[in-house]
Amino acid sequence: MLEDRSKASRARKLLQKKAALKEEKKAAALAAGLDWHSDDANDESEEEHFKEPPLVNLLKDEEQQDLIIDLCKALESLERYYEALDIIKLALKSGHNFFPVEKQQQLRSLGAQMAYYTMDSKHGFDCIKHIVQQHPYSITAWNCYYKVLPRSGKCYSRHCKFLRFFRSKHKDCIPPIVISGHQFTVLSHHQDAAREYLEAYKLLPENPLINLCVGTALINLTLGHRLQNKHQCIAQGLAFLYNSLRLCENSQEALYNIGRACHHVGLVTLAVSYYEKVLAMKEKDHPIPKLPNENWDHAVENHKKDGYCDLRREAAFNLHLIYKKCGAMDLARQVLKDHCTFD
Incomplete structure (x- = not known):
């Protein structure tokens, strides 16, 4: 404590000494009839000349x-x-x-x-x-x-700051709400993700993607340890997935999503039935969405082979995992042979 006070006292005396020396120099300069310019004055710098950029009219x-x-x-x-x-x-x-x-x-x-x-x-x-x-x-x-x-x-x-500002300005804009839900999903904050997706669902209830997001968030939420009524949450999640199935008109992707959700929570009997429905369908390839001024070669570089929209191989692989876990090794091998063998 005493050492700090002594340092402060020395610093104060040094500043006083500098101020006194500055006043002496100023008085001497004025007595000699000279203009006084302080060494630390920054407000009298030379005026900078604006340089006109080349080819200004280009x-x-x-x-x-x-x-x-x-x-x-x-x-x-x-x-x-x-x-x-x-x-x-x-x-x-x-x-x-x-x-x-x-x-x-x-x-x-x-x-x-x-x-x-x-x-x-x-x-x-x-x-x-x-x-x-x-x-x-x-x-x-x-x-x-x-x-x-x-x-x-x-x-x-x-990005987070921009998204918060944008959502406060455009409360009825759905994409930033969905993006926030995706961020929470990546961080495994499924309760927060479900809240964001439900906010988007209030604005656009007949959108299959939003129904899928809400359903998957609720299904993932049931795997946590803090949730008490897990059966109700599973039923609610499946309800949104079935709604997505209705909106997609029983598409292969929607059937696979329900089968994967049932597989995820251990409802393997239901999962097998939906995987088999997926195997019975063949989905044609859809054009990959192209963004403005996007080089098409980069967008399709990894999707040159036919069948990139067909989910039968994914369904067959998951189905073989169920058969393998149940001990039906012959069925598992047959499924892989029928659907996951390259010609």
């Missing part, structure tokens, strides 16, 4: 604007993403007063897509955030946002 011409957009597309086709991204950043920064709104959105869409390939999380997040703000109810914009989000890395905290 971005005012519509043909030059189209040329920049075409150049970015050409660089994207050559997979020179970083160079195209630098041009987009510079164009948006320097030409925001000259570019029309449509072309700015086109550049931001290109920037978000290329940021996905280059892992440029900051610029990609800024671009897609602006697109979502301009089109808050566009499913395509939110699909692009959610595609860039997993690559955002350090921007995750900014």
Whole structure:
């Protein structure tokens, strides 16, 4: 305690000594008829001259604007993403007063897509955030946002803040609610996820995806140790899954989801019946959704083989696990031979 006081006293005396020395220098300078300039004065710095950027009129011409957009597309086709991204950043920064709104959105869409390939999380997040703000109810914009989000890395905290702000401003917008539910699901916070999904269900009850999300969240919630009435929760979860089955008109995917849910909670008899229904159906391939300005080759690179929408192999594998656990080894081998053998 005494040592701290002595240090404070020495510091105070040093400041007083410096102030006295400064006053002496000021008095001497004024006595000699000179102007007094303090060494630590920052307000009298030299005036900085504004340098006009080169080619200031370049971005005012519509043909030059189209040329920049075409150049970015050409660089994207050559997979020179970083160079195209630098041009987009510079164009948006320097030409925001000259570019029309449509072309700015086109550049931001290109920037978000290329940021996905280059892992440029900051610029990609800024671009897609602006697109979502301009089109808050566009499913395509939110699909692009959610595609860039997993690559955002350090921007995750900014994403959470943006999502909270956006939901407070657009309370009836469903995609951010569903995204929040997905985040809780990834963190295994199934009760919070179910709350978010039910909030979306209130706004859009006839959507099969939302019914699927609510059902899976409730099914996952039953596996926790804190829930008391698990049977009721399972029944509620299956009710949402059956509602999704109705909305999907008994599709193969909806049947598989119910079978997988029953398998998950140990209702193997029901699971077997639904897996067998899946095996009796053949689902045709559907086109993969394409985002704006997306390079199609990258989107379908992992789905070149036919049958990527068919779930019979997944159902057969799960069915063989049930047979194997029950001791029916011959049935398990036969199911694998019939449905999981490559030609």
